[in-house]
Amino acid sequence: MQLTDWLHKALQFEKHINQVVIGQQDVVRLMLITVFARGHVLLEGNVGVGKTTLLRAVAHGLGGGYQRIEGTIDLMPSDLIYYTYLDKDGKPRVDPGPLLHHGEHLATFFFNEINRARPQVHSLLLRAMAERSIAAFNQDYLFPHLQVFADRNRVEKEETFELPAAAKDRFMMEINIDVPSSDSVLDELMFNPRFHDTDQLISQLPDSGMEYTQLNGFAEKLQQNIQISAKLKQYALSLWRATQKPQDFGVTLSDVVMPQLMLSGASPRGMSYLIRAAKVRAWLHSRDYVLPEDVQAVFAPCMGHRLFLSPLYAYRHEQLLPALLTGLLSAVAAP
Ligand SMILES: Nc1ncnc2c1ncn2[C@@H]1O[C@H](COP(=O)(O)OP(=O)(O)OP(=O)(O)O)[C@@H](O)[C@H]1O
Structure with missing residues (x-):
């Protein structure tokens, strides 16, 4: 009930912002x-x-x-x-x-x-x-x-x-x-x-x-009530592993020796943020369960700033990162 009430308010809020921006x-x-x-x-x-x-x-x-x-x-x-x-x-x-x-x-x-x-x-x-x-x-x-x-x-x-x-x-x-x-x-x-x-x-x-003082409480309810299946958890875990070693998932980028590309992949904090964001997206689409499309929609904005390339490739960061993010999403099979 509370999820539906807030959803209505959230979509109205979004509509009003889109009229101004x-x-x-x-x-x-x-x-x-x-x-x-x-x-x-x-x-x-x-x-x-x-x-x-x-x-x-x-x-x-x-x-x-x-x-x-x-x-x-x-x-x-x-x-x-x-x-x-x-x-x-x-x-x-x-x-x-x-x-x-x-x-x-x-x-x-x-x-x-x-x-x-x-x-x-x-x-x-x-x-x-x-x-x-x-x-x-x-x-x-x-x-x-x-x-x-x-x-x-x-x-x-x-x-x-x-x-x-x-x-x-x-x-x-x-x-x-x-x-x-x-x-x-x-x-x-x-x-x-x-x-x-x-x-x-x-x-x-x-x-x-909407009241800012109620957001923390509602956000926690939302996280508890949106379900994520075992298959989807496996999918998110594979995406995480792929950020560490994209070569193991068959990701290739032109002029890149893949095993030398990554300095570090996503952190556990980053992955928890990805799941929180995917759950909110699912709720905004009137669902109480997460689909792969929710994870995919927030993957680039949640991951882009926390994947670090090795010094060998850091100077090509702006060109390689978007290709890497797309490559990761297409290399890891969605359930
Ligand atoms: N997409 C948009 N919708 C509505 N107004 C816009 C949009 N883009 C720019 N403007 C208008 O352009 C002006 C500058 O916008 P604003 O100050 O928000 O930009 P900014 O990105 O914060 O700039 P800066 O980085 O210089 O601070 C404002 O008058 C704003 O109304």
Whole structure:
């Protein structure tokens, strides 16, 4: 009963977001999956493709606190926790920074251009993501409803710091956002003034009827109630093994000595995220059991950022990875 009620709300929520962020249906569906699987998201895309609009729309629909921070080379971990200033009487003041501002009501945290921030900042964020808490001012702050969205700029690579593998692994998905290709969508974005003012666009969103404080509880019910058959478990296990040794499953890529390709395959955390996401997809398709198509639909966004190629092939990463992901899905037989 509860699953059906929430499904109706979730699909309405998705429909409303698609009216505000246009031509990005696949991206919106993946975002919806991460909201209900309670996973953090890495966004990859060019500037001005609607990332902020999308996140503000999601945050508006879910309620709770929303914060956005820009990654810069001189950003320090303390900048996320507090800021200092002189008040109107000239007295020094310390106020909570973006992470602490909403306290435990922080629901959506957008870290723009995360790869411009230094490793010290990455490690603070890593703790906030993994434990949904941080230590500051001699106490622990909890963020039970926190979902982190971090953006990596695809255009400029200078003055950037690659996220460490452990930080990447804590993101459930990496979602690519491209400029829409349809002429009618491009026409709307260019000539319809409705899409030129984000504040006004977001304010038009109707109430979703979803409460961010109830998401954790519902997400756990969802995970318990969607079934996964023994054959499907075997399929997921084979996919996992194939990420470690694709050559054992007959995957071949041109100009690659397959046994030398992988530095490391997917982690257990990554595979558990894959299954959580597949279950949410099954639920969104009104099923209470997972099909291979659910696993396949979320495989690339859940796996792409956690497969590491050996140094020999790392420089061809952008060309080889999509081919590897497709190769893995076609090499491992689905039940
Ligand atoms: N698919 C889209 N649907 C609706 N509006 C869009 C879309 N793509 C871009 N826009 C509009 O373009 C403008 C820029 O969008 P937005 O600020 O969300 O982009 P961004 O990807 O966050 O950019 P940046 O990386 O520079 O912060 C906004 O006015 C937004 O409404």
